[in-house]
Amino acid sequence: MTLSDSSHLPQVRAQYEALPYPPRNPADESKRLIRTWLDALPMLNHHGFAGGQSFGQGFRVLVAGGGTGDGTIFLAEQLRATDAQIVHLDFSEASLSIARQRARQRGLNNIQWLHRSLLDLPGLGLAPFDYINCSGVLHHLADPDAGLRALLSVLADDGVLGLMVYARIGRIGVYQLQQALRLMHRDGAHDLATQIAHAKELLAHLPRSNWFVRAQELHHDHKMGDAGLYDLLLHSTDRAYSVDELYDWLADQHGLHLSLTDVGRGAAPYDCGMVLGPRKPALLAELATRPLRERQAMAELLGGTLITHSLYATRQPDRLARYGDTRMVPFFVHEPISGPELSAMIHRNTAQPLVMDHSHSGFSFQLDAGQYVKFILKFIDGQRSFGQVFDLVRGENKFRKAPPDDAALFADFEPLYRQLTLIERILLRRQDVPLPALAHG
């Protein structure tokens, strides 16, 4: 294999040859399936394909800088029963080898392996991809924009890019430690093992006043062994973005449309209302008049908890599944909660306002339950469309005399729908376009 040009960084490649990331043991594949946030097909379908993607008909996926294979394995498992093809590309042979062993362990044969730099993508003669995942990679390039352009050169016109890059505010303490360690190692005389030993020693002696320690609940990579520690604190090349910088780069320079969704928490940490809590300050009303991008930038600054930005980017606008279409199926994801259970919870709770403490995301918010909400929830089973759910609501004795029309029911359910989509717990898909089986699980 030849890595064709010098714009990839030899020191970055050397790191991932010595310390494949994330550290994975192929034998663990018999015990569990790691689910990567952006690659869950229901999420991808909702955010990038307006709920109408079947993932059949030769759907093509590229995992660029796929590392030891978390995203690739999850995608390949979900797409196992389809004719979709997945290409896993990485310039670290050691990482690629682990990813391959994991796939072999699972008997997956829908993956093609490419030992290349992603900067070579424009010249490889590959057919366009419908979905490209590039998670935790572009921020390690000397020129992240060159990496993005390489990805876009192989993205289908109506394709979706799933990106994760570091976030500036939540990583402030990380960069202070990186800088301290860089000062310590500036003569270049320390090997990898010594650098790691230094970082461990430093971590064990940091005062409570240190910014990394102050924000320690945000950082976990250094607990994942040497590969994680090195990736977090000793990386030779890494940069981070604020929300504003992200929009400048992806939206202004490249005309992409973005849907931000933080791992496990959705768009909630990008929402000032969610960040400021259930006792809403009056100034929220003024903020609400600002453009989305500005509100998201504010929320990042106020919340301070974003360490990465995960997002879907599309060339075409309006690729988010549309609320207000009776053909859409609403369904619950990411947690074991069903429509009837949520309906019963709202029914039981007479407190006004009803505040939900959502432990998975850490957010507390008011649940806006309108007149029909608990009836609508009762009939949401992940199979019925809104149209079918609404017919069942109209069939309830209580509403027979004056049945609400679709518009009234959509309007009544909308505040709750918006809250649940902010934490990514309810999604939409078109009923006539079923998802592959595992995607429901």
Ligand SMILES: C[S@@+](CC[C@H](N)C(=O)[O-])C[C@H]1O[C@@H](n2cnc3c(N)ncnc32)[C@H](O)[C@@H]1O
């Ligand atoms: C932090 S790891 C992320 C791995 C994986 N995407 C994940 O999220 O689990 C970064 C990966 O990108 C790869 N990488 C970095 N620069 C690359 C380049 N120019 N071409 C191909 N792979 C690259 C590294 O080898 C490494 O496996």
